[in-house]
Amino acid sequence: MKQDMSSLSRDILSTIVENKEVAPDIYLMTLEAKPISTVAKPGQFAMIKVGDSHCDDPLLRRPFSIHNISGDTVQFLYKVLGRGTQILSAAKPGMEISCLAPLGNGFNILSNKSHCLVGGGMGIAPLLFLAKYIRKNQPGSSVHVLLGARTQKELIAIEDFASQNLDGLEIATDDGTAGHYGLVTELLEKQAWSTGEVNVYSCGPEPMMKAVAHLCQKRKWHCQVSLEALMACGMGACLGCAVSQKGLGAKKYLHVCSDGPVFSAGEIW
Ligand SMILES: Cc1cc2nc3c(=O)[nH]c(=O)nc-3n(C[C@H](O)[C@H](O)[C@H](O)COP(=O)(O)OP(=O)(O)OC[C@H]3O[C@@H](n4cnc5c(N)ncnc54)[C@H](O)[C@@H]3O)c2cc1C
Ligand code: FES
Secondary structure, three states, X not given: OOOOOHHHOEEEEEEEEEEEEXXXXXXXXXXXXXXXXXXXXXXXXXXXXXXXXXXXXXXXXXXXXXXXXXXXXXXXXXXXXXXXXXXXXXXXXXXXXXXXXXXXXXXXXXXXXXXXXXXXXXXXXXXXHHHHHHHHHOOOOEEEEEEEEOOHHHOOOXXXXXXXXXOEEEEEEOOOOOOEEOOHHHHHHOOOOOOOOEEEEEEOOHHHXXXXXXXXXXXXXXXXXXXXXXXXXXXXXXXXXXXXXXXXXXXXXXXXXXXXXXXXXXXXX
8 A cells, every 4th residue: 555655745843733631641732734734645644753843852753643634734633651742742832843744655545435434542543534534525425433442531532523424423432431332343343334335444452453354354345454653763764663464474574654554454464
């Protein structure tokens, strides 16, 4: 699924419009980032310099999916995990932040009638932009979104998805505090699309995406998965984000930043 987007990627100094906590330890950052907003595609990501744009600490940028684009603004939805995201969460409106984007291939939006987006945890981050994009560019197709989280408090951006005029929006929580009591993959299992009729796009924890991929294989549904890996450069130079290609093991590696982050599920599992 490699696409050469390198000619469109730029290091853009963007102004922070807003950076607010939307759920415990989860932030939504809005940037004024015009060149990115005009060329980015769903599933692409940015390497963000989380510290002061004039200093080298932390040295490595951090990768974040493009969550939403509206006019000239680009949004990122991120969870505070370690030092980099902690620093990012303290950034204030008006500050400038350096963003290398758009990177990666993005989702391959096929022209079948039905699309089903399956997100788990922070894996919902790239799916809002995808849902909006399909709605706009394929008005005759149906779009279903299935979202899973551990508990209700971690369900984020539900209103944003609900306002996309979707054909279906279903929710699952591991503890039953909202929607279906169980896994988001159980919601996918209930769907009755016939062979080849649906495109499934998935992002979330690896075991969830693996389960989605195996279910789609059984039902003969097209399936794409957006992978995560530790990244140093984000553009194919350090070879730090390698994953082995299915069936070839150590013989053939794919790089999540430059060959992905989106892969046909059959390439990986
Ligand atoms: C293409 C891509 C898109 C991403 N999009 C988003 C997004 O939209 N929202 C979001 O919240 N996160 C996203 N991530 C993950 C995000 O990049 C990491 O959470 C972030 O870099 C952590 O930085 P840190 O300095 O806070 O944590 P660190 O101190 O670097 O690490 C803290 C902990 O998080 C783990 N970790 C760090 N980076 C990753 C990673 N890439 N994948 C899995 N575990 C990691 C570490 O192993 C460690 O356990 C994405 C990752 C990739 C590769
Ligand atoms: S992060 Fe450097 S090659 Fe992918």
